[in-house]
Amino acid sequence: MRRLSAVLGAALLVAVSCGQAPASTTSNSPSPAVSASEQPQAGGRIVFGATGDPKTMQPVIATDTQSSEIWNKVYLSLTRANTKTGETEPNLAEKFELSSDGLTLTYTLRDKLVWSDGTPFTGEDWKYTAEAVARSVKTVRKSTLQDIVGWADYRDGKTDSLAGVAVKDNGKTIEIKFAKVFCPATAALGGAGAGGILPSAAFKKVWDNKTTDTKTNIDDNPLNMNPPASMGPWIFKEFKPGVQVTFVKNDKYFRGAPYADEFVVKTYADATAIKNALVTGEVTYGTIEAKDYDEVSKVDALKGVRYKSSGYTYIGWNAKAAKAPWLANRDVRQALWYGINVNAIMQKILFGLGTQVYAHNPPPSWAYDPTGLTQYSNDVAKAKSLLEKAGAKLGADGVYRWTDGQPMKMRIETNQGNNARETILQFAQEQYKAIGIQIDPLLESFNALLDRTDPGTDYEGFIIGWSLGADPDPYSIWHSSQQGKGQFNNVGYVNPNVDQALLDNRNGPDCSQTARKAALKKVDQALNQDAPYTFLYAADVLFFANKQLQGTDPNTYGLTQWNVEKWWFKK
Amino acid sequence: MGRFIARRLVQAIPTLFGVLLLTFLLSRLSPSDPVQLMLAGQYDVTPEERDSLRHSLGLDQPLPLQFLAWLWQLAHLNFGNSIYYHRPALDLILERLPNSLQISIAALIVTVAIGIPFGVIAAMRRGHIEDHAIRIFSVAGHAIPQFWLGLIFVLTLAVQLRWFPIGSMNTVGVDCTFCWDRLWHLLGPVLVISVAGIANLPRILRTEVLEVIAQDYVRTARSKGLKERMIVARHILRNALIPVVTSFGTILLVFFSGSLIIERVFNWPGLGRLTFEAAVGKDFPVVQAGVVISSVLLILSYLVRDVAYAWVDPRIKVR
Numbered sequence: 001m002r003r004l005s006a007v008l009g010a011a012l013l014v015a016v017s018c019g020q021a022p023a024s025t026t027s028n029s030p031s032p033a034v035s036a037s038e039q040p041q042a043g044g045r046i047v048f049g050a051t052g053d054p055k056t057m058q059p060v061i062a063t064d065t066q067s068s069e070i071w072n073k074v075y076l077s078l079t080r081a082n083t084k085t086g087e088t089e090p091n092l093a094e095k096f097e098l099s100s101d102g103l104t105l106t107y108t109l110r111d112k113l114v115w116s117d118g119t120p121f122t123g124e125d126w127k128y129t130a131e132a133v134a135r136s137v138k139t140v141r142k143s144t145l146q147d148i149v150g151w152a153d154y155r156d157g158k159t160d161s162l163a164g165v166a167v168k169d170n171g172k173t174i175e176i177k178f179a180k181v182f183c184p185a186t187a188a189l190g191g192a193g194a195g196g197i198l199p200s201a202a203f204k205k206v207w208d209n210k211t212t213d214t215k216t217n218i219d220d221n222p223l224n225m226n227p228p229a230s231m232g233p234w235i236f237k238e239f240k241p242g243v244q245v246t247f248v249k250n251d252k253y254f255r256g257a258p259y260a261d262e263f264v265v266k267t268y269a270d271a272t273a274i275k276n277a278l279v280t281g282e283v284t285y286g287t288i289e290a291k292d293y294d295e296v297s298k299v300d301a302l303k304g305v306r307y308k309s310s311g312y313t314y315i316g317w318n319a320k321a322a323k324a325p326w327l328a329n330r331d332v333r334q335a336l337w338y339g340i341n342v343n344a345i346m347q348k349i350l351f352g353l354g355t356q357v358y359a360h361n362p363p364p365s366w367a368y369d370p371t372g373l374t375q376y377s378n379d380v381a382k383a384k385s386l387l388e389k390a391g392a393k394l395g396a397d398g399v400y401r402w403t404d405g406q407p408m409k410m411r412i413e414t415n416q417g418n419n420a421r422e423t424i425l426q427f428a429q430e431q432y433k434a435i436g437i438q439i440d441p442l443l444e445s446f447n448a449l450l451d452r453t454d455p456g457t458d459y460e461g462f463i464i465g466w467s468l469g470a471d472p473d474p475y476s477i478w479h480s481s482q483q484g485k486g487q488f489n490n491v492g493y494v495n496p497n498v499d500q501a502l503l504d505n506r507n508g509p510d511c512s513q514t515a516r517k518a519a520l521k522k523v524d525q526a527l528n529q530d531a532p533y534t535f536l537y538a539a540d541v542l543f544f545a546n547k548q549l550q551g552t553d554p555n556t557y558g559l560t561q562w563n564v565e566k567w568w569f570k571k
Numbered sequence: 572m573g574r575f576i577a578r579r580l581v582q583a584i585p586t587l588f589g590v591l592l593l594t595f596l597l598s599r600l601s602p603s604d605p606v607q608l609m610l611a612g613q614y615d616v617t618p619e620e621r622d623s624l625r626h627s628l629g630l631d632q633p634l635p636l637q638f639l640a641w642l643w644q645l646a647h648l649n650f651g652n653s654i655y656y657h658r659p660a661l662d663l664i665l666e667r668l669p670n671s672l673q674i675s676i677a678a679l680i681v682t683v684a685i686g687i688p689f690g691v692i693a694a695m696r697r698g699h700i701e702d703h704a705i706r707i708f709s710v711a712g713h714a715i716p717q718f719w720l721g722l723i724f725v726l727t728l729a730v731q732l733r734w735f736p737i738g739s740m741n742t743v744g745v746d747c748t749f750c751w752d753r754l755w756h757l758l759g760p761v762l763v764i765s766v767a768g769i770a771n772l773p774r775i776l777r778t779e780v781l782e783v784i785a786q787d788y789v790r791t792a793r794s795k796g797l798k799e800r801m802i803v804a805r806h807i808l809r810n811a812l813i814p815v816v817t818s819f820g821t822i823l824l825v826f827f828s829g830s831l832i833i834e835r836v837f838n839w840p841g842l843g844r845l846t847f848e849a850a851v852g853k854d855f856p857v858v859q860a861g862v863v864i865s866s867v868l869l870i871l872s873y874l875v876r877d878v879a880y881a882w883v884d885p886r887i888k889v890r
Binding site: 045047052053055220240241242243244262264266267268269273276277279280282416417444445446447448 | 654655656657663666667725726729730733736737738739740742743744835836838840844845848851852853
């Protein structure tokens with residue numbers, strides 16, 4: 001299931017994604033492996049730079065990258081994606097098993113797991129978190145859990161417990177029953193829908209899950225900004241707004257206490273300030289923008305790794321837009337794809353450090369298969385002929401008129417402060433003028449962009465990105481049923497064949513990778529032709545760290561700091 | 572003096588009212604809907620609940636009534652909750668205010684400590700190289716935008732040469748206010764923000780000093796055989812300072828407006844950066860609180876200026 005937290009993820013789309021084999025390594029990059037003669041040393045402080053303060057430190061309601069950079073230090077999942085292959089592997093769980101009929105998932109927890117405050121970690125923590133997701137009004141994560149038996153009853157307050165979840169063996173075993181087969185279950189459910197599991201003993205003091213009162217929930221309480229216990233390598237110490245969030249090492253971390261004493265997430269104004277902090281050594285590691293790649297690569301004190309991200313940037317076209325009825329027409333959407341020079345955009349923004357995409361599944365995914373997809377390239381004549389085929393007529397002012405006579409003028413919006421998206425908007429405005437479509441650009445806050453593009457009819461085009469998880473399940477993005485408030489099919493996309501293929505991928509009954517890949521190929525082919533998005537590019541992740549920091553090994557999937565307990569400073 | 576301050580305070584009321592009215596109207600003129608922003612990300616909210624929230628916030632009332640209700644809230648120091656932080660906007664402002672005051676007060680000290688000697692030197696060495704150099708500095712200081720100077724400072728002196736930190740209030744791991752580390756981090760923003768003030772003062776002071784030097788009482792002081800330093804300090808400077816005190820109003824204004832950008836450039840967690848980021852993020856309660864608190868501070872600093880003016884020139888009291 002894709003990781004929704006990062007999705008929308010603002011400027012640092014790539015910051016939380018992780019991957020397959022490294023695409024390349026910069027010239028001054030030593031191998032991350034530690035030589036046998038060098039013994040790790042304890043001590044030191046790891047500093048990471050973030051653009052802005054976290055809105056919350058609680059995963060159920062988190063939707064932004066800054067927040068996930070905080071909660072992922074303390075709240076973990078039962079499983080995690082292998083950083084190189086993307087395959088699901090045990091984390092807090094010792095093992096997991098999906099029954100042969102695909103209807104029962106069983107997690108067995110590791111022995112002697114304890115929270116940093118000494119409370120035992122049990123299956124009740126998982127159940128509490130899943131129930132918190134069910135009752136939250138702010139969460140965007142409900143679709144992950146919707147196939148669990150009794151989900152709707154608990155969500156709607158008809159029961160006071162999620163019937164399909166049984167916690168057994170003194171909390172060591174979690175048995176989850178599904179109403180129908182859910183192929184991505186093992187990967188998607190480890191984090192109880194939220195991504196990270198909450199300490200139920202502490203959170204029950206602010207919200208009791210054993211209730212039928214749907215007016216109460218976990219959305220607003222002091223613990224959301226003050227994590228009370230940790231299962232991760234770090235324990236929350238303090239938050240200074242506008243300055244930093246400080247963590248200290250968790251001696252009870254099940255993989256062993258980190259070598260470093262502290263982890264600091266320091267707040268900076270923008271990506272350039274973070275780059276400066278990386279260059280001067282104030283920040284220990286981080287990802288940078290492509291425009292800074294040459295400069296940072298030349299800094300002797302830094303080592304870098306470049307790898308593919310599991311996400312992409314796109315322009316979405318709302319087929320239900322009241323003010324731009326032409327967006328419901330497939331020829332017009334194809335014209336919009338031909339009308340923009342994606343190559344030029346990539347050169348300007350990525351300096352070639354990325355891959356152009358033509359459909360949903362990005363290059364590192366096992367579902368990626370570009371064969372047979374139309375490779376749209378900038379072709380003004382073809383774009384114009386498609387517009388005319390759709391019924392548009394060129395006006396004397398050089399702007400096409402739609403079939404109802406109104407000029408083809410529409411708004412494209414994106415979030416202010418994201419240099420890449422602002423640049424795409426500039427390109428779109430100039431290049432669509434050349435094919436006779438007038439663009440009214442709008443820059444707004446990230447929150448406002450999300451809110452304005454919540455499924456409806458009051459927006460036309462928008463530029464944003466997806467950061468996707470290792471297991472491909474694009475149901476909530478493309479299924480025609482996912483067009484309600486808070487859902488993600490906000491371009492009004494409807495294609496019965498795609499709906500069926502999405503269900504085949506999600507609910508099988510054949511959950512083999514071959515069968516799922518075939519289903520996802522149908523989805524990609526239809527999206528490539530229907531063009532509900534103008535798919536743009538998947539940017540490479542450009543990771544740099546101080547050379548003294550040893551043991552880093554980031555890749556496409558999972559967290560950059562997936563093995564942070566092994567990071568140490570060479571004196 | 573008490574009556575003088577009271578009168579000035581009363582005179583400040585229309586200014587404050589104007590600021591409040593403008594702040595209110597600008598926030599209402601924005602195309603963003605406060606209810607939409609407050610409920611961003613809450614997906615189970617029905618249209619009826621949205622209307623109910625709109626009603627409870629008084630947003631369905633006519634604008635004059637909304638303004639009066641807002642004034643009533645302000646009178647109770649209630650600026651509402653930040654949309655981003657979900658905390659009272661005033662708390663956020665008061666947390667950041669001391670950080671901004673550190674820059675402003677330090678910048679004022681640097682401006683006075685450098686600007687006044689520059690003005691006196693320019694006048695006393697009229698037509699010499701020192702005068703020309705200070706005049707060139709004044710013109711350049713006026714012409715160069717603060718944000719540009721800040722960026723160049725960070726890129727050259729901090730990133731390239733590593734003479735200064737790139738920003739923030741302290742080195743990571745150091746947490747102190749009255750210490751060398753803080754002073755070290757203050758230098759960059761203070762120097763950059765002081766440039767405009769330092770450029771402004773000598774220009775005014777030079778003209779005044781030249782005028783005062785020609786006065787009879789200066790000639791008398793010289794003829795009495797007083798030392799030149801005493802003449803400058805006691806007779807020339809005191810009389811030349813009156814218009815300089817007036818110019819502090821402009822300098823403080825520059826500090827307040829400059830802090831919006833400079834705090835961002837130097838990653839200083841002050842009121843300016845908070846207000847800037849709130850404006851970009853359309854966090855209206857914080858923007859309104861930031862603008863109102865900054866305006867009140869500016870009005871108060873004008874009052875201090877007027878009191879200082881009265882102290883330097885006792886004739887003010889009579890008028």
